[in-house]
Structures are given as C-alpha cells and as structure tokens.
Amino acid sequence: ATMKPQEEPGDPDNDPAGARICCTQSRAPEGPLEPGGPGDPRDPGVPGPDQRGPHDPASTLFIQLNELLGGPHAPEWKETARWMRFEEKLELGAARWSSPHVPTLPLHSLLDLRRALPAGGLVLPDCPARDLPQLIGIWGRQVTGLPELGPALSSELRDRLAALLLQRPEHHIPATWRRLVTQLGSRACRGETLPWAPKLIDQLSPRQRQNPLGQKLPPGTEAAVILAGELDFLERPLMVFVCMRDPQVLGTLVEVPLPSRFVCILLGPPGRLKGYHELGRAVAVLLSDQLFQWSARRARGPQDLVAGIDAFLDDLTVLPPGKWDPTARLPPPRCLPPDHRRLPPELRETKAPCNGKVSLATDRRGHRAEPSEELRRTGRLFGGLAQDVRRKAPWYPSDFLDGLDVQCFSAVLYIYLATVTNAITFGGMLSDATGNFQGVLESFLGTSVAGATFCLFAGQPLTILSSTGPILVFERLLFSFCRDHGLDYLPFRLWVGIWVATFCLALVATEASYLVRYFTRFTEEGFCALISLIFIYDAVRKMLSLAELRPAAGRWLVGRSVIRCPPPSPVIKGVGRGLGGASPLPRSSHSPQPSLPFGQELGLINVSLLLKPECLELGGRLLGPGCPYVPDVAFLSVLLFLSTFFSAMILKHFKSSPFFPTTVRKAVSDFSIILAILLGCGLDAAFGLDTPKLIVPSEFKPTHPGRGWLVPLFGANAWWLCPAAALPAVLLAILVFMDQQITAVILNRKEYRLQKGAGFHLDLFWVAMLMLLTSAMGLPWYVSATVISLAHMDSLKRESSACIPGEPARFLGIREQRLTGLLVFILTGVSVFLAPILKFIPMPVLYGIFLYMGVAALGSLQLVERVQLLLVPAKHQPDLLLLLHHVPLRRVHLFTGVQLLCLAGLWLLKATAAAIVFPLMLLGLVGIRKALERVFSQQELAWLDEPMPEPEPEPGRGRARAKDEEEQGEEEEEELPPRLEAGGPDGEDVSN
Structure with a gap:
C-alpha cells in the first residue's frame, strides 16, 4: 500500500488495513517524551496524564491457552488451560476441567521468556484489526520486514501459517442436558487443517453461545488468547504479542464470545514442545497479574514487556525444591493478599478483606480518623438535621424500589418472627413491672406504630426499633415510685416522655450527634457483645424455664400427684396399662361394681389407677406438682431449640458449600432462617406433643380495664409534678441517646458499604417524636435494637452473582431500602388477626432463632477472635490475623483483658437495680479508651482499635x-x- 502525502506516518486511523501499524521489536519508539521521564508511556510504573484511557483500571481478563497438537500431519488447536484469576487445566484423559488452583511455574520459563522477547519478539501495540483474518494480515506484513524472520518466511509459508492460525480450535465445554438435547448427533467443535477459510473461524458454535462460563464472568471482562506449539516448517522461534486498540470478538478463537484484548503467538521449530507449553503458561500467569496487565496495555516494545516481567519477578516467591510437591495443586486462598500497594495510585481501589472490613490492615500505618460527612458540624441550629434530609431525599423513591427482591421477602419473615417474639417477651415483662398498665397488646401496637413510622421517615430505615432492658428497668422503677407515693402512673409517665423528647430535640438542634465520633471499636464491641450475650443468656434461660414447668420424667414424683374424683365415678382396677400400671373404665351394665372405699366426699386415689385424660373425662380434678407433666415435652423442646439453632447456622453458610449449583445454594442461604423455622415446626407436628406455642392477643383492647388509648395530661396528679418529671427524664434522655446512637454507629460502619449515607440527626429526631406519641398513648418506649438490627442487615447482604471460579463471592453491600422494615411492623400490627396461624409455631423454635441472632452478632466482633487467641498456642494461631504481625502477643492479651473486664462490669451492672445508670457506664467506656492511650502506643491502637478523632475545629475553619x-x-x-x-x-x- 502507498501512503498519501498528507497522512502522518504511523497513523492507524488513516490506515484501516493496518499496513503501517506502529510495531516495534527491540528498539524504543520515537516520541516527544524523554525515555524514563515522568509520564513516559514505556515506563510501566509511572503513567502520564495523556496515557490514561478508558481501560486504565485493568478489567477482569479471561486468559486461554491453545496448543497445537496432533502431530505434523494433522495439527489442530486444542484449548488446554484457562485462567481468570486462578488456573484450570484440561484433564485430557478424563475430559474435564480441573478445580481452580493457584498457578505454579518453573522459574526458568519466566527467564526464558525474558531473554526471548528482546531477541526476536514482535510487539504490535494499538492494533486496529477488526477480526482475526485482518489481524493475521497485519501481522504477516509486519513479520516480513523483520531481519530475523522475514527471509525465512516465504509467501507460501506465510499462507500455510495463516491457514493454520485460522483453524477453529477445539474447546472443552461441559455439556448440559439442554445442550445435549439440542445438539444430539452434532459433532464437537473441532478444527480441521484447511486452506485460507475465514468463515470457519468466524462462526460461533451453539456450545459457545450457551457456555455457562460466560454467566460467571463479571461485566466488562476481556479475553487474552495464547497460541503455542511447534511447526516443522519453521526454522526460528516466532513470538508475537498483540494489544488490540479496541477489543474485538475473534470468532471461535476463545471458548467464551468475549472481546479479545491481547493475542500472543509462540511458535517454533520441533523439539521443544514442553518448552513452548511452559512459555505459554508463563505469559498467561503474567497476564493474570494486575500490575503486569496494566504494563502490557501500555507496552510499545519488547523492552516494556521485559520491564513488566522484572516488576513481576521483584514480587515473586520461590519455593526450594524438595520442600513441597510441585505436582500438588494449591487451592485458592480464602483471603487474597491486598495487592493494591503494587499498583499505581489511580488503579487502587478499596477492597474488603475476608472479614468484610474495608479498613485494610496494610492501610493502618499512618491512618488518621477522618469524620464522615454525616458527623461534620455545620455550626447552624438544626444544621445537621437539614443536611440529613437533603442527603436522604434523593434516595427516597429507590428506598422502595430496591425492596422489590425475593431476598427481601425472606428478610421480612425472619425479622417479623423475631420482632413478634421480642414484643411478646417484653410485653409480658412490662405487664408484670407496671401492674398491667402496659402489656402484650400495648407492646404489639407500639412496636407496629413506632417501627412503621421510623422506617418511613428515618435516616437509616434498616434500624429495627424495640424495647430494651435498661428501659424496662426504668419503667419498673418509675411505676414503683408512683405506686409508693400514690401518683397516677400514666400521666406522670407522659410528662417524663415529653421532657425526654424535649431534651432529644435539643440534642438534635445543637448537633450533639457528632459526639458519636468518639465511639471507637472498643466501645462498640463492648456494647454489641453485651447485647449479644443478653440474647444468648435469655434464650437459654427461657429454655430452662420451660424445663421447670414441664420437667423430665426422672424429676416427676408419682406419689405426690393425687386426683380427687366426684361421685359417681367408679373405676375398675387392673384393666390395661397406663402411666401407673392401671386403666380406668366407666361403669357399664356389663361391668361389676367395684368395691372402693369412697365416702360421701370420696377419698383420694393414687394416680397410678387413672390416666390423666380419663380422670378429667370422669370429672376428676388434678392435684399435686406433677399434674401438669406431659411425657417427653422437655426433651422435645430442647431438641427443637438446638435443631433450629444448628440448622439456621448450617443453612446460612450453605452458600459456601460444594453441593448443588450456585443458584440453589444462594436461595437456601437467603431463606435459611425461614427453612429452619419450618423444619422445627414440622418436627413438632410430627411428634404431636403439647409443646408451648406462640400465643398472641386475640382481642384489641387495653390490658388494664381502667385505662384508655389516650393518657390525660394530669389525671389525679398535682401540677408541680409536670416540671418535676424533668429530673428522671434527664437520665432517660441520656439512655435513649446512647442506646440509639451506638446502635446507629454500629449499623453505619464502613465495612457494610452503605451507599445512601447515614442520618444520625434525623434518626434521633424521629425517636424523640415517637417518644411523644407512645407516651400520649400509654405505649412502651422504643429505641434501636442492636442485635435484631444487625440480623436485619445480615439478611439483606448482597454478594456478586458472577463469581470467578475459585474466587469466593464478593460482598457488595447491603440492600438499603425501607420496604422490609415497613412490612415487618405492619405484620406485627395485624398479628392479632394472624393468631390462628401463629399458634402452630413452638416457642423453643423461636428461642433457637434468638440464640442464633446472638451468636451471629458475636461472630462479627474482633473481640471474639482475640479471646480465642487466649486459648490457642502461639504456633497454632491464625497467620491471617494481621495484627499479630505488628503487635506483641502479650499486648494483644492485655488489650483483650481490659475489654473483658469492662464487659464483665457492664454485665454485673445490668444484673442489678443500678442498671438505670447503664448509659453512664457506656460513657465510661469512652473514658477508659482515652486512658488506654497512656498504656498503648498509637501504632498498637491503630491495629487493635481505631484512632480517636482530633478535637473538632471551628465550622468555618x-x-x-x-x-x-x-x-x-x-x-x-x-x-x-x-x-x-x-x-x-x-x-x-x-x-x-
């Protein structure tokens, strides 16, 4: 082709055929930049501002190795290995792909590749080819000009080589039943040695179009294909590396129809087939490295690729021979090491490690705690509240649309049953603590009204409102005070609620929520661990109480249970066998009159003579402590309790098991709690024993007959009690603020990857408004429930659906929406009408779910990992716990011991009447954390906890x-x- 005078040499846009594409061998390209200077495109480590393109952040690369097999008479291309992040080899004998494993290479293959590139490698950067025939045409014209290969490749040899490269390769695509039916009798996708025939390589087979592997690759995945083999008509090795300007689908060259970014050809004379195979694997392993891939996209010559190989060798780890089995396949690690520090700055991204925490351990050096946008003071009255409203308003429509997912349906059922059980539990305790002025029905109504309102308008709708233990203690003390001093309880409680709402609004107006910046992980873990242990303790305690009400047979004393039978109810001894070896029968005309020593009152008969149902049928009355006994109820209750807990744990982690397809595992994991509850209910129905069931109110009326749904302002109380109510309200306001905001901080941690932002001021505002509403209606007070809220978020976790083989599913964040919480609280309100259905759910099953929620919340704490270190010898301690690499073990144990002492103090305080000062103890945790800075260095605290924030500067500065x-x-x-x-x-x- 001839070049027009006005065209610039080397401009591929004016050369569609690619006759003068920029190609280099071992010489550096000419350009306006100094070699090695800043922004030199040949320098793989320092990108210039003009070198940043749309593909700068290296996308996922699917790499495929095609080898030329079959001998010189019938050569054919066969796919023998593939890489996405890990390697999969084709087991030729078994006709199956191996499991993904970490690729291993002999070191000499990398060194051979590094030596061969400058000697005779051809690099074609920014190749404008649109298909494989055009690419081969460009390559053929460029290789003719090479002094090493040009004279050795005649026109006839180039045509033979082009025809060979255009053969359709054989791919091993596992056949599914659907594909077997549609392709019954068809021949596998196999190449043939034919002359120049572009149409063969361009036609996609039905197997390639339906390849299930394509569904596992993330969007934007590109392909790289490596062609390796030996040819008898070649006298010198041929090495070509092509980087496409615009990735194109090169026909059937790749098993998945993906646009190809790189094409590498490694051909040579016979005698080194093993060598070419290892060279091809070396190129594939290099391209699977993100740093080398970034360098290869900008390579202008072999020297640039050599520089990328050198950077790869700098981070290479060599295992000595004889210390491990090189034929062993290393399974993919559960947690990949953070490789972002090897990349240039613009390619870095924050990636969550295995535990889901975004704050990488390698980034903790020199870390400074920066306040989030939600906690920056504006210096204006209600400025933080206004910022929260402006931040959340654009997301409001999507808060409902994002809830239209099947995962949300599972979350609704799970959290609904947990909320109902919690409402019944606290309703019963409130009824005892307040003399029935608040009971189960008030708990249901208050939970529904307060929770639904909060989910509609709050800043963090994933929060679940509930009554808490400290508030229950405050209610008990407040009722006792009113009863002892002859005060009207509900009106006085109303004024306490009014003052609490006033104080909370003042905190909102002054942006006091910014103080939660001082709640580091030390405080959060102490609070969360306490609430989780309370859930576990209460679940076990309730099960033990069931065993006391329905004891096992070994503790049932037969002689202490007696029955009084009214006349005339004669029985016949010795007929049949019952609990005590006798069975009663009613008197009939065919039965003789028994001679029983009944007087006018009828005496006492041993229970061994009668069965309980028959005694009741005869009009008897049960007396004694063993009368409520039902056989095997205690054992069945424990069985339901434990089976529900373990089945929930197993099914929740079922998605990481090797059984069944990914879709089935994900569905089972999403509905794990519902399946566990259904399993428990089915087990209970199969045995048919009278286990305790869930009982909800069936009538909509106040528990106390002397009260209504609206509380009078004064009642029988004096007017001066209204301002006096401010004194207890101060303590309750501190409790509400601490309980609400600590839970909000835990729910809005960075590791959850929330995209719609928090709303600390807006949440506290609506808690204050709901405090007014529930006080006016005589309903319980509500704040955020930590464990149930964490369970709510755990049930809404999103993970990547396209998972690269060998790589675990990536955590994408939480499905942030308002629909699940709204439906949960609506269902709670209408539970009165669902009583005929809910009565079939055994209480031990729900207690098992409570135990699961407590254990699941504990499992997410670093404190638990450090407690386990106390019991594990140093040589068996997990190496993935990176803080052990930077903090001495005795210092770790010291920090853990301080946390455990604080947790024990909180537990002892909670178990006494002084639990009303619980929020002050939480403030004490902040002070203890500040004092630890005198014991631990900032470096140690950066790994064990989080740095305390600096004092807040003036808003203007x-x-x-x-x-x-x-x-x-x-x-x-x-x-x-x-x-x-x-x-x-x-x-x-x-x-x-």
Missing part, C-alpha cells in the same frame, strides 16, 4: 484546614516512589 491537609498529603505522596508510597520495603512507615 474546618473545611479550609482539611483542604490544606489534603493538598499537603498529595504532595508528600508524589515524593514517594510508586512502589513504596506509604511504607518501606519491609512494611515500615516512611510517611512520617
């Missing part, structure tokens, strides 16, 4: 100061080497 610090940080970062931006080679802090 805060933004300017933050901007200056950010600019200063960027300048310091630019001064660091690209590979050592925040740490030295050994992980030491070099950023001061």
Whole structure:
C-alpha cells in the first residue's frame, strides 16, 4: 500500500488495513517524551496524564491457552488451560476441567521468556484489526520486514501459517442436558487443517453461545488468547504479542464470545514442545497479574514487556525444591493478599478483606480518623438535621424500589418472627413491672406504630426499633415510685416522655450527634457483645424455664400427684396399662361394681389407677406438682431449640458449600432462617406433643380495664409534678441517646458499604417524636435494637452473582431500602388477626432463632477472635490475623483483658437495680479508651482499635484546614516512589 502525502506516518486511523501499524521489536519508539521521564508511556510504573484511557483500571481478563497438537500431519488447536484469576487445566484423559488452583511455574520459563522477547519478539501495540483474518494480515506484513524472520518466511509459508492460525480450535465445554438435547448427533467443535477459510473461524458454535462460563464472568471482562506449539516448517522461534486498540470478538478463537484484548503467538521449530507449553503458561500467569496487565496495555516494545516481567519477578516467591510437591495443586486462598500497594495510585481501589472490613490492615500505618460527612458540624441550629434530609431525599423513591427482591421477602419473615417474639417477651415483662398498665397488646401496637413510622421517615430505615432492658428497668422503677407515693402512673409517665423528647430535640438542634465520633471499636464491641450475650443468656434461660414447668420424667414424683374424683365415678382396677400400671373404665351394665372405699366426699386415689385424660373425662380434678407433666415435652423442646439453632447456622453458610449449583445454594442461604423455622415446626407436628406455642392477643383492647388509648395530661396528679418529671427524664434522655446512637454507629460502619449515607440527626429526631406519641398513648418506649438490627442487615447482604471460579463471592453491600422494615411492623400490627396461624409455631423454635441472632452478632466482633487467641498456642494461631504481625502477643492479651473486664462490669451492672445508670457506664467506656492511650502506643491502637478523632475545629475553619491537609498529603505522596508510597520495603512507615 502507498501512503498519501498528507497522512502522518504511523497513523492507524488513516490506515484501516493496518499496513503501517506502529510495531516495534527491540528498539524504543520515537516520541516527544524523554525515555524514563515522568509520564513516559514505556515506563510501566509511572503513567502520564495523556496515557490514561478508558481501560486504565485493568478489567477482569479471561486468559486461554491453545496448543497445537496432533502431530505434523494433522495439527489442530486444542484449548488446554484457562485462567481468570486462578488456573484450570484440561484433564485430557478424563475430559474435564480441573478445580481452580493457584498457578505454579518453573522459574526458568519466566527467564526464558525474558531473554526471548528482546531477541526476536514482535510487539504490535494499538492494533486496529477488526477480526482475526485482518489481524493475521497485519501481522504477516509486519513479520516480513523483520531481519530475523522475514527471509525465512516465504509467501507460501506465510499462507500455510495463516491457514493454520485460522483453524477453529477445539474447546472443552461441559455439556448440559439442554445442550445435549439440542445438539444430539452434532459433532464437537473441532478444527480441521484447511486452506485460507475465514468463515470457519468466524462462526460461533451453539456450545459457545450457551457456555455457562460466560454467566460467571463479571461485566466488562476481556479475553487474552495464547497460541503455542511447534511447526516443522519453521526454522526460528516466532513470538508475537498483540494489544488490540479496541477489543474485538475473534470468532471461535476463545471458548467464551468475549472481546479479545491481547493475542500472543509462540511458535517454533520441533523439539521443544514442553518448552513452548511452559512459555505459554508463563505469559498467561503474567497476564493474570494486575500490575503486569496494566504494563502490557501500555507496552510499545519488547523492552516494556521485559520491564513488566522484572516488576513481576521483584514480587515473586520461590519455593526450594524438595520442600513441597510441585505436582500438588494449591487451592485458592480464602483471603487474597491486598495487592493494591503494587499498583499505581489511580488503579487502587478499596477492597474488603475476608472479614468484610474495608479498613485494610496494610492501610493502618499512618491512618488518621477522618469524620464522615454525616458527623461534620455545620455550626447552624438544626444544621445537621437539614443536611440529613437533603442527603436522604434523593434516595427516597429507590428506598422502595430496591425492596422489590425475593431476598427481601425472606428478610421480612425472619425479622417479623423475631420482632413478634421480642414484643411478646417484653410485653409480658412490662405487664408484670407496671401492674398491667402496659402489656402484650400495648407492646404489639407500639412496636407496629413506632417501627412503621421510623422506617418511613428515618435516616437509616434498616434500624429495627424495640424495647430494651435498661428501659424496662426504668419503667419498673418509675411505676414503683408512683405506686409508693400514690401518683397516677400514666400521666406522670407522659410528662417524663415529653421532657425526654424535649431534651432529644435539643440534642438534635445543637448537633450533639457528632459526639458519636468518639465511639471507637472498643466501645462498640463492648456494647454489641453485651447485647449479644443478653440474647444468648435469655434464650437459654427461657429454655430452662420451660424445663421447670414441664420437667423430665426422672424429676416427676408419682406419689405426690393425687386426683380427687366426684361421685359417681367408679373405676375398675387392673384393666390395661397406663402411666401407673392401671386403666380406668366407666361403669357399664356389663361391668361389676367395684368395691372402693369412697365416702360421701370420696377419698383420694393414687394416680397410678387413672390416666390423666380419663380422670378429667370422669370429672376428676388434678392435684399435686406433677399434674401438669406431659411425657417427653422437655426433651422435645430442647431438641427443637438446638435443631433450629444448628440448622439456621448450617443453612446460612450453605452458600459456601460444594453441593448443588450456585443458584440453589444462594436461595437456601437467603431463606435459611425461614427453612429452619419450618423444619422445627414440622418436627413438632410430627411428634404431636403439647409443646408451648406462640400465643398472641386475640382481642384489641387495653390490658388494664381502667385505662384508655389516650393518657390525660394530669389525671389525679398535682401540677408541680409536670416540671418535676424533668429530673428522671434527664437520665432517660441520656439512655435513649446512647442506646440509639451506638446502635446507629454500629449499623453505619464502613465495612457494610452503605451507599445512601447515614442520618444520625434525623434518626434521633424521629425517636424523640415517637417518644411523644407512645407516651400520649400509654405505649412502651422504643429505641434501636442492636442485635435484631444487625440480623436485619445480615439478611439483606448482597454478594456478586458472577463469581470467578475459585474466587469466593464478593460482598457488595447491603440492600438499603425501607420496604422490609415497613412490612415487618405492619405484620406485627395485624398479628392479632394472624393468631390462628401463629399458634402452630413452638416457642423453643423461636428461642433457637434468638440464640442464633446472638451468636451471629458475636461472630462479627474482633473481640471474639482475640479471646480465642487466649486459648490457642502461639504456633497454632491464625497467620491471617494481621495484627499479630505488628503487635506483641502479650499486648494483644492485655488489650483483650481490659475489654473483658469492662464487659464483665457492664454485665454485673445490668444484673442489678443500678442498671438505670447503664448509659453512664457506656460513657465510661469512652473514658477508659482515652486512658488506654497512656498504656498503648498509637501504632498498637491503630491495629487493635481505631484512632480517636482530633478535637473538632471551628465550622468555618474546618473545611479550609482539611483542604490544606489534603493538598499537603498529595504532595508528600508524589515524593514517594510508586512502589513504596506509604511504607518501606519491609512494611515500615516512611510517611512520617
């Protein structure tokens, strides 16, 4: 082709055939940039501002190795291995893909590749080809000009080589039953040695179109194909590396119809088939590395690829021979090490490690606690509330649309049953504590009204409102005070609620919620662990109480149970066998009159003579402690309790098991709690024993007959009690603020990846409004329930549906919406009408769910991991717990011991009448955490906890100061080497 005078040489846009595509061998391209200078496109470590394209963040790459097999007379391309992140080899004998494993390479294959690239490698960057024939045409014209290969490749040999490259390769695509039916009798996708025939390579087979592997790849995945083999008509090795300007689907070259970004050809004379195979694997492993892939996209010549290989070798780990089995396949690790520090700054992204926490351990060096946007003071009255409303308003429509998912249906049923059980439990305790002025029905109504209102208008609708233990203690003390001093309880309680709402509104107006910045993980874990242990303790305690009401047969004393039978109810001894060896029969004309020593009152008969149902049928009356006994109820209750707990735990983790397809495992995991409850109910129905069931009110009326649904302002109380109610309201306001905001901080942690933001001020505002409403109606007071809210969020976790083989599903965040909470509280309100259905649910099953919620909440705490370290010898301690690499073990144990002592103090306080000062103890945890800075260094606290925030600057100067610090940080970062931006080679802090 001839070039027009006005065209610039090397401009591929003016050369659609690609006759003069920019190609280099071992020489560096000419350009306006100094070699090795800043922004040099040949430097794989430092990108220039003009080198950043749409594919800068390296996308997922599907890599496929096609080898030329079959001998010189019938050569054919066969796919023998593939990589996405891990390697899968084709087991030729078994005709199946191996399980994904970590790829291993002989070191000499990388060194051979590094030597071969400068010697005779051809690099085609920004290739404008649209299909494989055009790509081969461009490559054929470029390889002719090479002094090493051009004279050895005649026109006839080039045509033979092009025809060979255009053969359709054989892919191993596992056949499903649907594909077997549709392709019955069809021949497998096998290549043939034919002359130049582009149509063969362009036609996709039905298997490729229906390949299930394509559904596992994330959107935007590109392909890289490596062609390796030996040819008898080649005298010298041929190595070509092509980077496409615009990725194109190259026919059937790849088993999945993906646009190909890279094409690598490794061909040579016979005699080194094993060598070409290992060279192809070496290229594939290099391309599976994100840093090398980033370098290959910008390579302009072999030297750039060599620089990328050198960077790969710098981070390579070599295992000595004889210390491990090289044929063993290493399974993919559960947690991949953070490789973002090897990448240039613009390619870095925050990735959550195995435990789901976003704050990576490698980023804790020099970490500074920056307040989130929701906790920055505006300096205006109700400024934080206004910011919350503006932040949440654009998300309001999506808060309902995002709830239209089948996962939300499972969450509604799960949280509904937990909420109903909790409402019944606290309703019964409130009834005892307040003399029936508040009972189960009031608990149901208050939960429904307060919860639904909060979910509709609050800033964090995933929060579940409920009564709590400290509030129950306050209610008991308040009722006792009113009873002892002859005060009208509900009117006095109304004024306490009015004052609490007033104080909470004052906290909202002054933006006091910013104080929650001082609630570090030390405080959060202490509070969350306490609430979780309370759930576990209450679940076990309720089961023990059931065993006391319905004891086992070994504790039932037969002689202490007696029955009084009225006349005339004669029985016949010795007929049949019952509980005590006798069975009564009613008197009939065919039965003789028994001679029993009954007087006018009829005496006492041993229970061994009668069965309980027959005695009641005869008009008898049961006396004695053993009369309520039902055989095997205690054992069945324990069985239901434990089976529900363990089945919920097993089914929740079923998605990580190897059984069944991914869709089935995910569905079972999403509906694990519902399936566990149904399993418990089915087990109870199969045995048919009279286990205790869930009982809800069947009539809509106040529990106390002397009260209505609206509370009078004064009642029989004096007017001066209205301002006097402010004194107890101060303590209750502190309790509400601490309980609400600590739960809000836990729910809005960064590890949950919430996208719609928090609303600390807005949440507290609606808690204050609901405090007014429930006080006026005589309903219980409500704040955020930590464990149930965490269970709600756990049931709404989103994970990636397209999972690369060998890689665990990635946590994407929480399904943030208002629909699940709204439906939960609506169903709670109408539970009165669902009583005929709910009565079939055994209480031990619900207690098992309570136990599961407590254990699940504990499992997410780092405190639990550190407690386990106390029991594990040092040589068996988990290496993945990175804090052990930076903090001495005795210091870790010291920090854990302080937390356990604080937790024990909170537990003892909760168990006494002094539980009303519980919020003050939570404030004490903040003080203890501050005092720990005198015992531990900032580096140790950065790993064990979180840094305490700096004092809040003035609102007017805060933004300017933050901007200056950010600019200063960027300048310091630019001064660091690209590979050592925040740490030295050994992980030491070099950023001061």
